[in-house]
Amino acid sequence: MSVFEGGRSAVVTGAAGGIGLAVARACLGRGMRVTLADRDGERLEAVAVALASEAPDRVAQAVCDVADPASVEHLREVALAAHGPVDLLVNNAGIGRASKPWGDRAAWEATLGVNLWGVLNGLAVFVPGMMAGGREGAVVNLGSKQGITNPPGNAAYNVSKAGVKAVTEQLAWEFRQVPGGRLSAHLLVPGFTWTGMTGTGDRPEGAWTADQVAARMIEGVEAGAFYIICPDNEVDWATDRRRIAWGAGDLTEGRPALSRWHPDWAEAFGAYPGP
Numbered sequence: 408m409s410v411f412e413g414g415r416s417a418v419v420t421g422a423a424g425g426i427g428l429a430v431a432r433a434c435l436g437r438g439m440r441v442t443l444a445d446r447d448g449e450r451l452e453a454v455a456v457a458l459a460s461e462a463p464d465r466v467a468q469a470v471c472d473v474a475d476p477a478s479v480e481h482l483r484e485v486a487l488a489a490h491g492p493v494d495l496l497v498n499n500a501g502i503g504r505a506s507k508p509w510g511d512r513a514a515w516e517a518t519l520g521v522n523l524w525g526v527l528n529g530l531a532v533f534v535p536g537m538m539a540g541g542r543e544g545a546v547v548n549l550g551s552k553q554g555i556t557n558p559p560g561n562a563a564y565n566v567s568k569a570g571v572k573a574v575t576e577q578l579a580w581e582f583r584q585v586p587g588g589r590l591s592a593h594l595l596v597p598g599f600t601w602t603g604m605t606g607t608g609d610r611p612e613g614a615w616t617a618d619q620v621a622a623r624m625i626e627g628v629e630a631g632a633f634y635i636i637c638p639d640n641e642v643d644w645a646t647d648r649r650r651i652a653w654g655a656g657d658l659t660e661g662r663p664a665l666s667r668w669h670p671d672w673a674e675a676f677g678a679y680p681g682p
């Protein structure tokens with residue numbers, strides 16, 4: 408059995424564009440019924456009309472700000488009324504804003520509100536019902552390599568995605584504690600993906616398409632992978648693996664924070680073969 412089987416119900420946040428839209432399209436392509444959520448009502452309406460023309464009766468929509476618990480509750484009501492119990496929840500909505508570790512409280516609040524509280528609201532609203540239903544199901548949260556290796560320059564975004572990683576790991580553990588539990592949790596980590604978040608115009612050669620990320624997500628969930636880490640056309644898994652292990656080594660080897668970006672450690676990182 409796969410959660411992506413025809414007739415099953417998916418909820419995707421941030422579905423009016425980018426990766427969320429690609430995930431929604433991929434789920435519809437598998438015959439699923441999908442509830443699209445986005446805070447941008449105009450783009451959501453346009454996308455819902457286009458998708459429904461190819462999959463009549465299988466597309467529902469809710470204007471929803473994931474940062475607002477009442478709005479996410481409304482999304483759940485729409486999804487249940489349209490398609491019945493939710494089998495797949497994809498907490499995808501996210502924003503990126505430049506921020507430093509100090510100041511600009513508005514950027515911090517907006518980023519944590521959408522990227523971290525948005526995921527927490529999704530879990531609080533949907534998971535109890537998914538657990539009580541006893542059906543096979545999956546929760547996919549959108550992480551980021553920035554939440555793992557913490558590159559300098561966007562502190563709030565990195566903190567939000569590190570939080571998503573931590574809570575998704577906790578969720579996986581909780582699901583494992585349920586005797587005969589049929590729910591799984593997954594952290595989807597896109598590489599550089601060409602979407603509204605990363606730019607406009609022609610896709611750079613290094614970037615993956617959102618459709619490639621969606622396909623990899625389905626492949627990863629079906630294979631039972633928890634960490635679904637996508638490469639892109641410039642960064643392969645060997646490179647990611649080396650960067651992740653080097654970052655963990657800052658702690659275990661007593662190096663300075665973010666030594667990968669420290670001039671005194673450039674040579675050592677360059678020579679590091681990886682785990």
Ligand code: NAI
Nearest residue numbers: 421424425426445446472473500501549599600602603604
């Ligand atoms: P995008 O900007 O193309 O799409 C995000 C969608 O979320 C938009 O339709 C937007 O209106 C919606 N949204 C924003 N705030 C919302 C809110 N409060 N409530 C409901 N909807 C909201 O971005 P993209 O690239 O598709 O990002 C999707 C997810 O993937 C995000 O969580 C992002 O952090 C993550 N990601 C993206 C990467 C990339 O290279 N594009 C890399 C790593 C992670």
